[in-house]
Amino acid sequence: MKSAGAEIEALELRLLLEAIHEKSRYDFRGYSFASLKRRLGQARDRFSCASFSELQHRVLHDPKFVPLLLPYLTVQVSELFRDPSYFLALRTQVLPHLRTYPSLKVWVAGCSAGEELYSLAILFREEGLESRTIFYATDINTEALKRAEAGIYEIERIALFSENYRKAGGRTSLSDYYTAAYGSAKFDQTLRHRTVFSDHSLVSDSVFAEMHLVSCRNVLIYFNRELQDRAVGLFKDSLVRRGFLGIGAKESLRFNKEAEAFSEYCRPERIYQRT
Amino acid sequence: MNAEPPPAAVVIGASVGAIEALSLLLPTLPAAYPLPVLVVVHVPPDRKSSLAELFATRCQIGVKEAEDKEAIGAGMVYFAPADYHLLVEPDFTISLSSDEPVLFSRPAIDVLFQSAADAYGDNLTGVVLTGASTDGALGLQAIGAAGGMTLVQTPDTAEGETMPRAALAACPTARALSLEEIATVLNTETLSMPR
Ligand SMILES: C[S@@+](CC[C@H](N)C(=O)[O-])C[C@H]1O[C@@H](n2cnc3c(N)ncnc32)[C@H](O)[C@@H]1O
Numbered sequence: 001m002k003s004a005g006a007e008i009e010a011l012e013l014r015l016l017l018e019a020i021h022e023k024s025r026y027d028f029r030g031y032s033f034a035s036l037k038r039r040l041g042q043a044r045d046r047f048s049c050a051s052f053s054e055l056q057h058r059v060l061h062d063p064k065f066v067p068l069l070l071p072y073l074t075v076q077v078s079e080l081f082r083d084p085s086y087f088l089a090l091r092t093q094v095l096p097h098l099r100t101y102p103s104l105k106v107w108v109a110g111c112s113a114g115e116e117l118y119s120l121a122i123l124f125r126e127e128g129l130e131s132r133t134i135f136y137a138t139d140i141n142t143e144a145l146k147r148a149e150a151g152i153y154e155i156e157r158i159a160l161f162s163e164n165y166r167k168a169g170g171r172t173s174l175s176d177y178y179t180a181a182y183g184s185a186k187f188d189q190t191l192r193h194r195t196v197f198s199d200h201s202l203v204s205d206s207v208f209a210e211m212h213l214v215s216c217r218n219v220l221i222y223f224n225r226e227l228q229d230r231a232v233g234l235f236k237d238s239l240v241r242r243g244f245l246g247i248g249a250k251e252s253l254r255f256n257k258e259a260e261a262f263s264e265y266c267r268p269e270r271i272y273q274r275t
Numbered sequence: 276m277n278a279e280p281p282p283a284a285v286v287i288g289a290s291v292g293a294i295e296a297l298s299l300l301l302p303t304l305p306a307a308y309p310l311p312v313l314v315v316v317h318v319p320p321d322r323k324s325s326l327a328e329l330f331a332t333r334c335q336i337g338v339k340e341a342e343d344k345e346a347i348g349a350g351m352v353y354f355a356p357a358d359y360h361l362l363v364e365p366d367f368t369i370s371l372s373s374d375e376p377v378l379f380s381r382p383a384i385d386v387l388f389q390s391a392a393d394a395y396g397d398n399l400t401g402v403v404l405t406g407a408s409t410d411g412a413l414g415l416q417a418i419g420a421a422g423g424m425t426l427v428q429t430p431d432t433a434e435g436e437t438m439p440r441a442a443l444a445a446c447p448t449a450r451a452l453s454l455e456e457i458a459t460v461l462n463t464e465t466l467s468m469p470r
Contacts, residue, residue, distance in 0.1 A: 002365075002396035003421045010365060010393070032370040034362035034390040039374065077373045221343045221371050224364075228344065250356050250371050255344045 012052035013037055019059045020073075024066040026140065027203050028073055030227035036073070043072035074141045075222065078115040079160060080153075080174075082217070083249045084167030087119055089269040090213075091169050094244050095127045098212055104133040107211045107238060109202060109231075110219030111137040114148030114192075115161075118177075119168070120215060121191040126171045130194065136208055138200035145197050151187035158185050202231040207238045214239060218248040229257040236261045239274040246271045282367070283398035284347065285310050285465060286391045288384030288414065290317040290406025292434025294326075296454055297404070298333065301352060303458040306335040310465060312352045313341070313361065313391065315382045317406065320358035327354045343371040355382035362390040378410045388414025397422030400465050402457060403449075404428045406438030412445035424465070425449035426457050 013036070014029075021027045028036060040052065047068075049055045058065045081087050098104055106124075108117045117137045124130045139145050153161070158174070165174040178185040200208075202219065214235045220228050235245050236258050245262060247270045253259040262272040289296055293316040304312070316326055327340040330352065341353040347367045355361035359371040360382050370390075377383035388401055388411065401418035403411040405428055419425045427443050429451045430436040443449055452460065 001398065001422075002393070006393045006396060006421065032362070032364060032372070034364050034370055034393070035360070035372040035374060037393070038362075038386065038389070075372065075374050077375060218373050221359075221373070225344055225368075248373075250359050251343055254342070 009037075009052065012056070013040065016040065016052045016056040016059065019056045020066055020069070023059055023063070025201075025204075026066065026070075026073070027201075030203065030224050031222050032224055035075075035222065039072045039075070040069075043069055046072075070141055070143070074144070076112050076141070076144055078112040078218075079157070079164060080115045081119045081161065081164035081168040081170075082115065083269075084164045086217070086246060086249065086269045086271075087123060087168035089266045089271060090120075090246065091123055091127060093266055094213065094271060095123070095129060097244075098129060099127075101212060102132065104129060104212045105136065105208075105210055106133055106213045106215065107136045107138070107208050109138055109200070109214060109216035109235075111139050111145075111148055112141070113144045113153075114151055115153075116215060116217060117148060117195060118151060118187050118191055121195070122165075122170075122177055123168075125191070133194060135192075135195040136211075137195050137197050140199065140201045142199055145199060149192065149197055151189065151192060152184050153187075155180055155183050155185050202234060203227060207234050209238060210240055211238045211243055212240055213244045213246070215246045217246065218251070220247060220251045225255060228255070232256050232258040236274060241274060243274045244271060245274065282395065283310055283465070284363075284391060284395050285312045285400045285402065285461060286388055286418075287312065287314045287402040287404065288316075288388065288406070288411040288438075289314070289404035290380075290408060290410065290435060290438055292405035293317070294329070295434065296428065297330065299454045300404075300458050300461070301330055301334050301336070301338070303462060304334065304336040304352075305462075306337075306350070308336050308350045308462075311347045311349055312336070313347070313355075313363065313387060314352060315355045315361055315384045315387045317380045317382070317408070317410070318357045320381065330354070341369045341371065343369060345369050355387065357382075360386040362386060363394040364390075365394050367394060378408050380408065380410055384411035385414040389417045392417040392421040392423060395421075395423065399423035400426065400461070402426045402428075402461075403439055403442035404454075405433035405435045407435040408438060409441035411438055412441040415442045415446045415449060419446045419448055426460060427451050428457065429453055
């Protein structure tokens with residue numbers, strides 16, 4: 001039996017999500033409940049609220065409050081070349097295929113602060129595809145999008161990024177792509193000259209058309225099954241026939257309603273192809 | 276997912292010395308063990324966690340790595356994948372997440388235990404085994420507060436004493452038992468839990 005306390009907390013949390021939905025353009029009602037609860041629990045403590053209901057009160061009465069909750073609602077953890085074997089598989093198995101197109105469109109959905117985007121931009125440059133590619137980098141967190149445009153990361157993160165880059169089959173040294181100054185590394189701004197950044201929600205916005213590759217990693221895990229169905233439906237409708245979809249290392253289309261629209265292209269790396 | 280979801284479960288957390296400890300526990304569970312068992316072991320993020328493969332060959336009960344959004348089935352051991360937190364949703368499905376590490380660990384025991392305590396309430400048994408951090412203490416406390424059964428490996432029988440000690444300090448009503456005794460409890464007492 002669930003405890004009465006847990007039941008009431010769950011109800012309070014649902015009402016908080018309703019309030020956020022009513023008072024802002026954000027809809028978190030279909031996110032994985034357990035991890036949302038954990039993170040909003042941190043927000044509750046951080047803002048010295050005794051309960052989710054108190055947070056809800058702030059959301060209802062203070063128009064500036066929802067943006068303060070956004071960092072708790074959206075997980076920003078990322079790395080350059082996170083899961084290097086994924087980028088290696090793109091390099092060796094997917095890009096040779098994409099080479100046959102005269103022009104290319106790539107959608108990085110849920111791009112966070114840009115780590116995944118710069119990884120792809122470097123990859124496309126090294127494989128000679130950059131000049132014919134347009135990247136679309138989207139996220140609901142506008143602060144993260146700003147950081148993505150800036151392309152500046154703490155220098156402490158560079159060792160990990162470089163190691164990932166090497167494992168991903170990098171052709172030179174990652175240091176060729178950034179300049180270090182004042183404790184941070186600024187990535188070559190030409191890497192994003194062919195990128196359109198935009199605020200786009202997989203929950204409520206519509207498709208981007210004619211994509212050849214959609215890379216959406218570690219976003220679907222935050223959605224419940226219905227939302228995952230919606231998001232993958234968007235990817236399906238966005239992709240050209242035989243276009244590619246790459247998702248996170250521990251995500252799969254196994255439980256997805258749209259699974260039949262895709263074939264497994266590189267199973268261990270979760271790369272699918274639109275049939 | 277049309278079958279009635281199993282409303283009781285066992286959760287286990289272990290760190291340093293985990294393989295040896297789990298090797299004494301999990302193989303004692305029969306193929307027909309009626310509860311799901313969810314396990315978080317601290318493993319380095321860059322290592323492909325092969326725990327599920329390792330234990331699959333040693334156990335009678337089914338063993339797998341937990342997958343995002345899968346329904347939790349009875350009589351199955353689920354290991355958290357390396358570098359992801361493992362959580363139980365209120366509808367008894369699994370969520371993975373790449374939220375920040377907790378006490379330097381991802382997966383973290385507290386994250387599993389707290390979410391499982393919410394979902395299963397008093398039909399949950401929490402077990403803290405050997406380890407060198409304090410992860411699991413708050414989680415076990417949450418399980419105790421929800422009315423679940425709380426078990427801790429006796430610190431002086433554990434390779435890492437810190438974790439069991441921290442768990443006992445945070446949850447003084449927990450029973451400190453040897454691995455053999457924990458195995459007995461899992462094979463007898465958990466089965467009489469209301470279902
Ligand atoms: C864990 S990060 C993943 C970053 C990167 N893709 C990676 O794998 O390293 C998840 C990102 O998804 C974004 N996100 C959450 N909900 C979203 C939605 N409804 N639409 C688009 N992006 C969303 C978050 O803001 C966050 O930046």
